[in-house]
Amino acid sequence: EPEVTQTPSHQVTQMGQEVILRCVPISNHLYFYWYRQILGQKVEFLVSFYNNEISEKSEIFDDQFSVERPDGSNFTLKIRSTKLEDSAMYFCASSVHRGEGEKLFFGSGTQLSVL
Amino acid sequence: SQQGEEDPQALSIQEGENATMNCSYKTSINNLQWYRQNSGRGLVHLILIRSNEREKHSGRLRVTLDTSKKSSSLLITASRAADTASYFCATDEGNAGNMLTFGGGTRLMVKP
Numbered sequence: 001e002p003e004v005t006q007t008p009s010h011q012v013t014q015m016g017q018e019v020i021l022r023c024v025p026i027s028n029h030l031y032f033y034w035y036r037q038i039l040g041q042k043v044e045f046l047v048s049f050y051n052n053e054i055s056e057k058s059e060i061f062d063d064q065f066s067v068e069r070p071d072g073s074n075f076t077l078k079i080r081s082t083k084l085e086d087s088a089m090y091f092c093a094s095s096v097h098r099g100e101g102e103k104l105f106f107g108s109g110t111q112l113s114v115l
Numbered sequence: 116s117q118q119g120e121e122d123p124q125a126l127s128i129q130e131g132e133n134a135t136m137n138c139s140y141k142t143s144i145n146n147l148q149w150y151r152q153n154s155g156r157g158l159v160h161l162i163l164i165r166s167n168e169r170e171k172h173s174g175r176l177r178v179t180l181d182t183s184k185k186s187s188s189l190l191i192t193a194s195r196a197a198d199t200a201s202y203f204c205a206t207d208e209g210n211a212g213n214m215l216t217f218g219g220g221t222r223l224m225v226k227p
Contacts, residue, residue, distance in 0.1 A: 004157070006157075031213065033213065035215075035217075041219075042217050042218065042219050042220075043158065043203065043205075043217035044217070045214045045215060045216070048213060048214060056214050058214070091157055091158065093158075095213055098213055102213055103148065103160040103163060104158075104160065104213060104215070105160070106150075106157035106158040106159070107157050108155075108156050108157040109155075109156075109157055
């Protein structure tokens with residue numbers, strides 16, 4: 001069964017450093033998302049992406065965050081200058097369509113630890 | 116409470132028993148989804164119920180939705196040890212897109 005893959009599974013970085021989290025969505029999917037889950041808290045929406053532009057973003061997704069689809073397969077989340085509070089599990093997801101009742105396929109996540 | 120609150124937060128049962136998890140939400144919705152998360156893994160979509168539906172089945176899963184009470188329940192019948200996971204409800208808050216709002220989850224442990 002096709003799946004969303006994320007790399008790396010764990011990323012440790014120093015505060016203030018830039019990190020890039022990588023995702024390979026399912027090949028025929030057109031919509032891509034990033035969610036995050038801080039330890040012990042809820043899964044939170046960050047951003048959705050379609051046709052090479054951001055469709056929606058949450059308040060969390062500030063100027064420190066950016067997303068990109070650099071080629072036909074990868075979808076990346078960049079955090080320019082990491083803060084301690086960015087430590088979380090980051091999930092990439094994709095879907096065929098956008099709209100009511102569209103189920104999302106999630107990757108296994110990247111655990112980001114900012115020291 | 117916030118959008119998408121599950122209860123109980125944790126549930127421990129014996130294999131073969133049924134597990135019921137509840138979710139409450141605050142805004143209007145188009146649909147409500149349930150996801151499962153095994154420890155250290157991503158979220159897996161289980162079932163979706165639309166706002167005009169009251170009940171839906173998928174294998175051993177049964178989901179109900181009461182829009183008047185803004186609540187949903189997920190029932191897993193004849194539970195197995197492999198059902199041990201966290202279960203989350205997620206709503207779209209009436210958005211047309213896929214910006215889902217997740218609840219805090221119920222940690223289910225099924226003892227063999």
